[in-house]
Amino acid sequence: MMRIRVLALVSLTAVLAACGQNPEVSQNLLPPLPPAPATSAAPPVPSAGTSVELSTSPTLVRVQQRRKLLAGVSIDTPPAYVSRDPAGGGYQGFDVEIARELAQRIGLRPEDVQFRRLPPTQLRSAVLSGDVDLLLGGTADIPSLTAVGPYAITDSERNLVIKADDRLLAGELQRMLDAAVADGSWQRAYEKTLGAAGIEARPGS
Template sequence: MRIRALVALVSVAAVLSGCGQDAPPGSNALPPPNLPAPTTPAPSSPAPSVGDSVELDTSPTIERIKQRRQLLVGVRVDAPQFVTRDPAGEYQGFDVEIARDLAKRIGLAPTQVQYRRLPSTLLLDAVASGNVDVLLGGTADSPQLAAVGPYVVTDSKRYVLIKSDDKKLAEQLQQMLDAAVADGSWQRAYDATLRPAGINARPH
């Protein structure tokens, strides 16, 4: 009886010791659930405050001219002392020289100028509608238009006419006209055109 009891006790101890061991790898234990990887929220850009305005470094008109690679210039048909067109279709005159100088200062070649001869009845509409970038020899007789200059003074003052909503264009054109006087470009244009015609003129 003692031997049987001893055997029974040994068997019970063996069973109990096996129950306390950890399950080996690869056992039927369920793996932990797949958790989504932690995400870092993207930094949000600050919302613009109400009333903030963005001021362009350059004129939107000049940007369009550069993209188009052409300056559209309106010239008057009633001012032959300032601009003429020969039988071959070439434009000549003081206004043409000024237009070419402006084109160079914008970053174009002097040949990248397209002229549009305009009667007096179409001058203002051509500028206001954007059919020309600038009009040489105009006056701002409408709130839609602004006059820059004058770029030449004879018996009257002649201005560069543009749309009034592009203030940067006005500033940059004025700087270009001032630079043309300072570096002698205006004088060379005058000496090649108006002076031989006997027309006395000054820059402003």
């Protein structure tokens, strides 16, 4: 019995001795902690000469926000291009069809085009002041205006006229005109208006 007690005491002493180990020695037996995650790198600085532009034209943004395309036309435009329907009061003609085609490609409805008939002396100022988004059938005869197209060639060229500082709008309108020719929309507008009036015309692109 005495021998059993001695053995138990020896075992207890060994356990207590193990519990009293130097903490630093115990920690050395643990696997090392993983390294701290690296912080994300700063975004690269654009190289010199890199330009950043808006994704779309500011004019197109205004058109889409107001849900209306303001199209200027001269009051002396021949009726085959722009005329007022005496019965319904709406507009008809080749330029009208082109404006409505552009409106649809912008994301509006054909009826969302508002036509403004202007005297020749007010055409340029209407575009520059933003009273109209574009001018149908005009020419860019001053540096602050630019012509897009032509969208039709008859005895003369018919262009869309916009402000020269909106280069993105010029590119968008040209792509729309090219698409209208490619998918047959231009031809349908021509046959409905100029063709029916016996006026020969061809697309400019």
